[in-house]
Amino acid sequence: MDGDCSSTEFAVGAPSGAAGARFWERYARVYDRIWDSPLTDAVNRQLWTNLPAAGQAVDLGCGTGLSSGPLRRLGWSVTGVDQSSAMLDRAVQHGRITTALCRDAANTGLPSGRADLVLVSNLLHLTAEPVAVLDEAWRLLAPAGLLAVVWPASGATLGTALRADLRAGRAFGRSLAAAFDRLGVGLAGVRVGARAHSGAAVADVVDAWVAARGAVAVHAGSVFDVECYLVVSKPGNHRA
Template structure:
C-alpha cells in the first residue's frame, strides 16, 4: 500500500484497485473450491470476499443458493453482470460488507473464504471465527490461503500474515467435540507472474465440518 492509499477506507481502496483494470481475476472459480465442494449436497452457501463473482457463479451453477459478499461496489457490479450472463442471477444474493465492521446474517451449509488476504488492514482471524459461527450443523467451512508473498514482489507487505492451515485451525478455537477436520494441507500450483513468466505459488486449504447434533 502506498502512502497515498493509507487514508482510504477499505471500500475506497478496493474500488480503486478494481477500477484500475477492466478485470482483475480470471473469471474462473478457484480450483480448490471446485475440488473440495464437488460432491457436497447443495444448500445455502456464503462466499466471503467474492470479488468479481466467479466462485459464487460456479456454486450457483451447481445448485447452491449463494450469499456473496465483498467490500467493493465495483467488484459487486461486475459480479452481478457475470451472474446475469451465466443465467444464475436468481440464485445469488450479492451483499456489500466491510467484514471488519459487518457480517451477513443467517447460517449456511457451506462458508467459503478463499484468499482472504489484504494489504489493507483486515482482522482476518476474527472474521474467520465469525464465519465458523455461521456454519450450520453438518455444514462445512472452507478456508483457502496463500502460504507467503509471491516471489515477484519486490517489497512484501511487512504486516501481512500467511498462516498455515494448522495455524488457521488453532486460531479458530473450535471445540474438538463439535468439529472434524476433513482437509488440512499445503499444495503448489503453477501461475504466471505479471510479466507473463511461469512461476509457482504455495497455497493451503483447511476444510472442517461442524458435527450434526
Template structure:
C-alpha cells in the same frame, strides 16, 4: 491513492488477473467439499470466481461494490450483500457452507472473520478457508500459469497487473499480508475434512463445524 481507491482499481482488473488455471483448480477442490444444495455464503467474495458453478444458492458478501456488481452481473452469485467480511449482517445459522477464500491474509483481524463465518454456519455446516502459502510471489504465479496452459500473453498481462496491484497496495497500506496459523482456526469439536496445499500455491482448510 486512498485504500478505498485501491480496492476499486483492483475490482476493475480482478478477473483479468485471477480468472486463471490456478483459480480453477482451487475452485474444483473447494466445490468437491460443498453440499449440492442449500445456502453457501461467500465472505469476501470478490467477483465470485470461487463461487462460480457451486450448484447451490450463493450469497456473496464484499465491502467493494464494484466486485459485487460483477459477481451478480456474471451470475456467479444469487444475492450480493455490501458489508464487511467480519460483519455481514446475515442471520445466525443461515448457511450450509461458508467460504472464506483468500481473505484472511489481507484482513487486519482474521480471527473476527472466522468468528463471523462460524456464526453463519448451521450445525454440521462446511467451513472452507484458503490462503496463499508463505513466500509465494508473482513470479511463482506466472510460472504456474504458463505450466498449466494459460496463454502466454494473458499470463504476462496478469503478471504485470499483479505487480502493479502489489505496488499500489504497499503505497496505500491497503493490504495486510500475514499467513494465518491453521491450528488456531480449528476448534476442538471440528471435523477436519481437508488440510493441505493445492497446486503448491494455496493452503486449503475445510472443516465440518
C-alpha cells in the same frame, strides 16, 4: 495440514477509507484478468468436489465471485459479502452470486446457523482481524454445514504465481499479462499503505482457531504451491 503453508508476503493489503475504495475499484477492474484462470479453476475443483446437495452458501470477501460461480452452476444459492461495491457489482453482473451484501466480513448481520456452506477465500491475509472473520463464518454455519478457507501459500511471490499460472495450463501471454497486472495492483497497494499478513501467519491463525473451536478437518491441501485450502465441519458432523 498438507502442503507448504509456512511463510509468505503478498503485496496487497486491505486499505480502507477513500483511498481504499479507489484501490479496490482499481483492483476490481483487473481482478478477473488476473484470477479468472486455470489456477483458480484448479482450486475450485479441490474445494467443490464431493459437495453435498445444493443449498445456501455465504461467500465472505467474495470479490468478483470467482469461487461462487461454480457453486451457482451446481444449483447453490450464494450470498456474496464484500466491502467493495465495485467487486460486488462484477460478481452480480456475471451471475456468480445470488445476493450481494456490501458489509464487513466480520460483521455481516446475516442470521446465525443457516448456511450450508461458508467460504472465506483469499481474505484472511488482508484483514486486521482474521479470527473475527473466522468466528463470523462459524456463527453463520448450519450445524451440518461446511466451512472452506483458502489463503496464499507460504513463499508465494509474483514469480511463483506466474509459474503456477503456467503449470496450471494458462497460455504464456495471458500468464505474463496477469503477472504485470499483479505487479500494478501490488504497487497501487504500496502507494495506499496496504499491508498483508504472511501466509505463515494466516496458517498459524487458522490452525489455532480450528483447535480452539474443535472444528473437524474434512479436506486440506495446497494447489501449485501458491494457494492453501482447508474445509472443516462442526464437531459431531464429520462428513469425510
